[in-house]
Amino acid sequence: MKIIRYQDKQGSVGYAAQQADGSALKLTGDIYGSPKLTTEKADVAKLLAPVQPSSIICIGLNYRKHAEETNAKFPEVPIVFFKGINTLQNPGDAIEIPTHMRSDEVDYECELAVVIGRACKNATRQNALSYVLGYMCANDVSARDWQIKRGGGQWCRGKSFDTFSPLGPALVTTDEIPNPNTLKIRTVLNGEVMQDWNTNDMIFDIPTLIEFLSGSTTLLPGTVILTGTPHGVGMAQKPQRWLKPGDSVTIEIEKIGALINPVVNEI
Numbered sequence: 001m002k003i004i005r006y007q008d009k010q011g012s013v014g015y016a017a018q019q020a021d022g023s024a025l026k027l028t029g030d031i032y033g034s035p036k037l038t039t040e041k042a043d044v045a046k047l048l049a050p051v052q053p054s055s056i057i058c059i060g061l062n063y064r065k066h067a068e069e070t071n072a073k074f075p076e077v078p079i080v081f082f083k084g085i086n087t088l089q090n091p092g093d094a095i096e097i098p099t100h101m102r103s104d105e106v107d108y109e110c111e112l113a114v115v116i117g118r119a120c121k122n123a124t125r126q127n128a129l130s131y132v133l134g135y136m137c138a139n140d141v142s143a144r145d146w147q148i149k150r151g152g153g154q155w156c157r158g159k160s161f162d163t164f165s166p167l168g169p170a171l172v173t174t175d176e177i178p179n180p181n182t183l184k185i186r187t188v189l190n191g192e193v194m195q196d197w198n199t200n201d202m203i204f205d206i207p208t209l210i211e212f213l214s215g216s217t218t219l220l221p222g223t224v225i226l227t228g229t230p231h232g233v234g235m236a237q238k239p240q241r242w243l244k245p246g247d248s249v250t251i252e253i254e255k256i257g258a259l260i261n262p263v264v265n266e267i
Helices: 066-071 145-147 205-215
Strands: 003-009 013-018 024-030 036-041 047-050 055-060 079-083 096-097 110-116 134-139 163-171 184-189 192-197 222-224 248-253 259-263
Touching: 003 024, 047 163, 110 184, 110 192, 110 205, 110 248, 134 222, 134 248, 163 259, 205 222
Parallel strands: 055 222, 096 259
Antiparallel strands: 003 013, 003 047, 003 163, 013 024, 024 036, 055 079, 110 134, 110 222, 134 163, 184 192, 184 248, 248 259
8 A cells, every 4th residue: 555644725634545546545543553445535735744753763874885985884783873853854845955054065865764663672583574564765865064074973963954854755555565675766866867776785674674773672653764875875976966956856766656855945
C-alpha cells in the first residue's frame, strides 16, 4: 500500500491509500495500528509529509562509494546523528537556505527513510524488518559549512535548520518492498542526475541499523531512520555544487516515487 497524508480543501488532515490511477481512497484508524481502506475518494488539496516523526535518527557515511568520495574510512559501527522534527518538510514545499544563520554551502542527499511501526527495543537482524511500517524518499539537506566548520565538532547544527528533512511522496508499506536493500536511488537537480546508485551499497543494511539503534533503546512508532546517501553529493562535485534559490531537487527511489522540492532563501 502507498499511504499518503494530505490536507483537503477545508483544511482537514487525513490519510489515504494512493491508487494506480492517481486517485486516493480514504483510510480510517491508526496507521500504526490496523488502518482500514474505505471506498471514499480523498479530496487531496495538498500533499503532506507521509508521517509526523516522533524522532528523526540519521546514519552518516553508510554507502561505500560515498565514504570513498569523501576520503573517509569505512566506519566500524554506524555513525549516528539526529535531526530535529522542526526540519520536516512536505513534498512540493520549499527547502529554505538559511539567511539568519547564513549558509553558503547547502547540499542535497538522497536517502531511503525507514518508518518504525511499533515500539522496537533490542531487535535482532532476523526480526528487525517486522518492526518497519514502510519506506519513504528523504532529502537529508545539509549546510556543510555549519556541519564541518562551525558545528562544534558535531553534525546536528548543520543538519537541523527548518525545512531540511523533506519526506515523501508516500509511505510504501513493507509488503511492496520486502527487501529495502535492492532499490535504485538517485537525485536529480534541475533535470541533471547528480546521484544514481543502489541501496545495496550500504555498509550497514537496514536490519543491521535497526538492531543497532534499538539496542537498549526503544524506537517509538513514528521514528524515522535516514539511512545514508550514495556518492555524488554537491560537496564532492568538481566544482562543488551548492543549492541556490530557483533550484528544483528531486529524490527518486524505486518502488516509492519522486519527492520534489524547490529551493528558496529563508525570509
